[in-house]
Structures are given as structure tokens and as C-alpha cells.
Amino acid sequence: MRYHYLAKSYRGEIRSGIMEAKDKRTLAHLLRREGFILIKAEPETERLKKKISLYLPFFRRKVPLKEKIIFTRNLRVMIEAGVSLPKALGTLSSHLKNKKFKKVLVEVRDEIVKGKSFSESLKKYPDVFPELFVNMIKVGEESGTLEKTLEVLTLQMERQYELNSKIKGAMIYPLIIIFAMVGIGVLMLMVVVPKLAQTFEELSLQLPFTTRVVIGMGLFLAKFWYLFPLIILAGGFLLKIFFSTPSGKRIIDTLVLKIPIVNFIVRTTNSAYTVRTLGSLISSGVPIVRSLKITSGTLGNIYFKEAINEAAEEVKKGIKLAEALRPYIHLYSPVVIQMIEVGEETGETGKILLKLAEFFEEEVTNVTKNLASVIEPLVILLIGGVVGFFAVSMVQPMYSMLKAL
Numbered sequence: 001m002r003y004h005y006l007a008k009s010y011r012g013e014i015r016s017g018i019m020e021a022k023d024k025r026t027l028a029h030l031l032r033r034e035g036f037i038l039i040k041a042e043p044e045t046e047r048l049k050k051k052i053s054l055y056l057p058f059f060r061r062k063v064p065l066k067e068k069i070i071f072t073r074n075l076r077v078m079i080e081a082g083v084s085l086p087k088a089l090g091t092l093s094s095h096l097k098n099k100k101f102k103k104v105l106v107e108v109r110d111e112i113v114k115g116k117s118f119s120e121s122l123k124k125y126p127d128v129f130p131e132l133f134v135n136m137i138k139v140g141e142e143s144g145t146l147e148k149t150l151e152v153l154t155l156q157m158e159r160q161y162e163l164n165s166k167i168k169g170a171m172i173y174p175l176i177i178i179f180a181m182v183g184i185g186v187l188m189l190m191v192v193v194p195k196l197a198q199t200f201e202e203l204s205l206q207l208p209f210t211t212r213v214v215i216g217m218g219l220f221l222a223k224f225w226y227l228f229p230l231i232i233l234a235g236g237f238l239l240k241i242f243f244s245t246p247s248g249k250r251i252i253d254t255l256v257l258k259i260p261i262v263n264f265i266v267r268t269t270n271s272a273y274t275v276r277t278l279g280s281l282i283s284s285g286v287p288i289v290r291s292l293k294i295t296s297g298t299l300g301n302i303y304f305k306e307a308i309n310e311a312a313e314e315v316k317k318g319i320k321l322a323e324a325l326r327p328y329i330h331l332y333s334p335v336v337i338q339m340i341e342v343g344e345e346t347g348e349t350g351k352i353l354l355k356l357a358e359f360f361e362e363e364v365t366n367v368t369k370n371l372a373s374v375i376e377p378l379v380i381l382l383i384g385g386v387v388g389f390f391a392v393s394m395v396q397p398m399y400s401m402l403k404a405l
Helices: 024-033 044-055 065-080 085-094 099-113 118-122 131-143 146-203 209-223 227-244 246-256 262-283 288-298 302-316 321-328 334-346 349-404
Strands: 002-009 014-020 036-043
Touching: 002 024, 002 044, 014 024, 024 036, 065 085, 065 099, 065 146, 085 099, 099 118, 118 131, 131 146, 131 262, 131 288, 146 209, 146 262, 146 349, 209 349, 227 246, 246 262, 246 302, 262 288, 262 302, 262 334, 262 349, 288 302, 302 321, 321 334, 334 349
Parallel strands: none
Antiparallel strands: 002 014, 002 036
């Protein structure tokens, strides 16, 4: 097996590279003969997988949030009923259809049987159990309130799932309209435009630039129609890669904060995630700075993530959270800062944040309910603009011909 290793000589010289060895012990022995002590070794195949996973995160097989909610809820019930943790994990894993989740739970159970704590075992699988989950389980274990912690986690994930579902549901209608518009447009370009192009050619008309563009697109699609799905797939694939990179993520996060309606949903949703996660962690007994660091990892928008990270650094210096968040009033509404201020004065920050989360979640519900009626006029204007461009491009030569007569 080929290993990518990091080693250090007795003189302090650092060396890294790739070496063939039967196992890590053999690798360490080989390096020792050369005067080096093995610090770290990783199979080359595993290293390659990690690189691919880093640059193409959408290829990772994910465990759906709904499955994790069901698992957490059932685990709480079983532990409350007096079933031991290893037995509960074994029983729950045997009923799972998701192979990845089943494998993870079996491995977690085995780690617990060997003597590791539940939170330590979960820490090995960050792509399944995020930092929020692991830290809250750790607090539950240390305080002896694991059942209560699992109940809080279930509620946290349920709220997150509901919020995501509402946003996705609100976007279905405009997406269907746009896809239908694109489909009809492509069909018109492939069927109608080539016939009109032939007529224009027979009449030897001088065509405007826009008409030539539409005809060019129509003739291309009529001749190479089989390339259209490939172009769409390749374009989507490349965009997904680009938006998975830090620079691409920053561009898309900047855009969504500037688009009307969308920016309100993004701000409200990220505010809801922030206050609910932070409230759950503080209520569970996680220190404030650690809670802020964990919360930043759960946020989707990079600007909200950076704001919470920077606020954590300020709180570490002794500044109150309300004051630390005040420079980010363009992201978090004054209500958030005022309520945190009240919480800090009364010592009820966790409870107040959870109540505030309900308010923001209700705001998102109200916006998403009316989103279709708000977006409908914009979609109609978009369709009207595209149809108008197409009609003018194709009718203009005919009008010029009739005028000449």
C-alpha cells in the first residue's frame, strides 16, 4: 500500500512524501532506519478521496435530515424506556434503509462497547453528525440529561426541516413556470424559426441583428438538438463546481442579499437558524463562545457565518454579545440585538433566543405563503419580455418588407 506520510528527523528536519509499505508499522520502521520518526501517515487512496470530497462536496452521499430526526426521536424514547445505548443503536440501525447511516450507527455502537463515550464516537462522523449534535450530546452525557438533550435536538432538527421545506415549497411554482417557458421557447426555436428562416431566405430580406441571432439559435438547435441536454447538464455541473468554491459561494451569497424579496427571506432564515441554534446550545449549558463557533458552522450564508465568528472573538475578549453583534445590523435586525441585550441583563438568554426563533420562523412562514403571489407578476413580466423579444425579432423583417411594398 502507498502511504502519504509526514516525518521528523532527530535533528528536527521535516520530511513528507509517498512511500510503499505493508502497513503503518512497517512504514514507521522503514523511516526509522533512515533516521526519521513517523508523525502522520495516510493511505494515498484515502487522501485522494478527501481531495475529491473537498472540491466536489455535492458528490458526498448525505444522510437526509428527516432520517436523523426519526433516529434521534426514537433513540430518546428507547433510552427513556431503559434500553442501553449500544442495544438501542443496534436496534435502530437494523431498521434503517440508508446504508451509509446504518454503517455509521453500527460503528458508533462498536466504539461505545469498546469504552468510548457516545459524543466521542459521533465525532468521527462530522458529515453525518454535525458539531452542534456532538456538543449537545456531550453536554447531555456530562450532566446526566441525555434524554432531555435528545428531545431538544429533535425539536431543533424538526424546526430546521420545516423551515427548509417551506422555502423549497415556495420556490416550486416559479421554477415550474420558468422550466415550462424554457421548454416552449426551445420548441419554438427548433420547429418554427427554421421555417421562417427559409421564408426570409427565399425573399432575400435584409435581417436585423436580433433576427439573425434568433435564427442562428433556431438552426443550431434544429441541427444539433441532441447537444442541448448535454450543454444544460455540463453548464449545471460547472456552475455547481464554481459555487462550491469559496469565491463562488461568496458571489452567490452577495447576490442573494441584494435581490429584493430574496434578501428578506435569506436574512430572516439565517436569523432564525442563528437564534434557535444559539438558544438551544446556551440552554443546554454549552459556553457562549463555543456556542457561537458551533452556530457559525450551521449557517449557510458566508456573511452571517463571518459575523458570528467575529462576534465570538469579541465575546472572548469580554464584550457582551449584543454589543458584538451591533456592527452587523445590516444582517441581524435591531430586534435580535435588543432581545439578546434583555437576555444578558436577565440571565435568560437561552430562553429568549428560543422565543425569538419562533417569531422569525413565523415570519418565514408568512413570507413563503405569499411568495407565489409576489413572484407571479415578475414571472409574467419575464415571460412577456422573452415573448416580446422573439415576436419583434421575427415580425420586424416582415414589417420592413410590407413597408417596402
